[in-house]
Amino acid sequence: MPTELEELVGLVVDPNPQVRIIAAEHLVPYSISQPNIFKSENLKPVHNLKLLIKDLPNTAEHIITILINLSADNEILENLASDDKFITEILRQIIVPTEPNANLLSMLLANLAKSDSLKAILQKKQAPPDELKSDDNVINQLVDLFVKEAAYNKHADFDHLSYLFADLTKHAEIRHHFVRRQDYDGVIPITKLKVFTEHNL
Numbered sequence: 001m002p003t004e005l006e007e008l009v010g011l012v013v014d015p016n017p018q019v020r021i022i023a024a025e026h027l028v029p030y031s032i033s034q035p036n037i038f039k040s041e042n043l044k045p046v047h048n049l050k051l052l053i054k055d056l057p058n059t060a061e062h063i064i065t066i067l068i069n070l071s072a073d074n075e076i077l078e079n080l081a082s083d084d085k086f087i088t089e090i091l092r093q094i095i096v097p098t099e100p101n102a103n104l105l106s107m108l109l110a111n112l113a114k115s116d117s118l119k120a121i122l123q124k125k126q127a128p129p130d131e132l133k134s135d136d137n138v139i140n141q142l143v144d145l146f147v148k149e150a151a152y153n154k155h156a157d158f159d160h161l162s163y164l165f166a167d168l169t170k171h172a173e174i175r176h177h178f179v180r181r182q183d184y185d186g187v188i189p190i191t192k193l194k195v196f197t198e199h200n201l
Contacts, residue, residue, distance in 0.1 A: 005034070009037055009040075009045050011023035012063075013052070017055075024063050024066065028065055028066055028069070032069045038066075038076070039075065046076055046080070049063055053090065054093065057100045061101050064101055065104060067108055068108050068111055078115055081117040082117040087112075087118070087124070088126075090105050091121075091124060091126060091141075093105060094106065095126070098155075099153060099156070100155045101155075102153050102155055102158065106158050106159070106164070110160045114167060119174060124139075125137055126141070128141050128144075131152065132152065134184065140182060140189065142164065143161075143165075146196075165193065177189065178190045
C-alpha cells in the first residue's frame with residue numbers, strides 16, 4: 001500500500017483545485033528533504049508536476065518551487081532540461097507581462113542551464129508580446145526581459161536570468177550570439193548586460 005507521503009504526491013493531480021494547492025504546498029519541504037518520492041514509476045510524479053506549471057497561479061507557485069528544488073537531482077535535472085514541450089511552456093509563460101510567477105520561472109530556467117541540454121534554447125523562437133519590443137528569438141526575449149525588469153512585469157525583476165546567461169555562455173554558439181549585433185534593434189546583446197556588471201565607486 002502507498003504511504004501517506006506517496007498518497008500526497010498523487011493528490012497533486014487531483015481534479016479538485018483546492019486539493020491540488022494543499023497537496024502542492026505540503027510537498028514543497030519534501031522536495032528538498034525526500035526528493036526520491038518524486039522519482040517513483042519512472043519519474044511519473046515529475047511528469048505530472050511539469051504539466052501543472054500552468055495551473056492556477058497559487059498552485060503553480062508551489063509546483064514551480066518544487067521543480068526548482070528537484071532540479072538539484074541530476075536525473076530529474078536532465079529529465080526537465082531535455083523536455084522540449086516543458087521548456088517551450090516555461091518560455092511561453094515567462095514573457096507574459098502579467099505572469100505572477102515569472103521570477104520563479106527565471107530561477108527554474110537558471111537551474112536547468114546546469115544541463116547541456118538547455119543550449120537548445122538558442123534555436124527556439126516564439127512571437128513576443130508587443131510590450132517586450134523584442135524579436136522572435138527566445139534568447140533575445142530573455143535578455144530584453146532582464147533589462148526591462150519590473151518596468152515590464154510588476155511581479156518580477158528577472159534577476160535570476162543573469163545566472164541563466166552565465167551558464168549558457170559556456171557554449172561557444174551562445175557566446176557567439178551574445179557578441180553579434182541583432183537585426184531587430186541593432187544592438188549587441190552583451191552590451192545590454194554589461195551595464196549590470198558596472199558599479200559606481
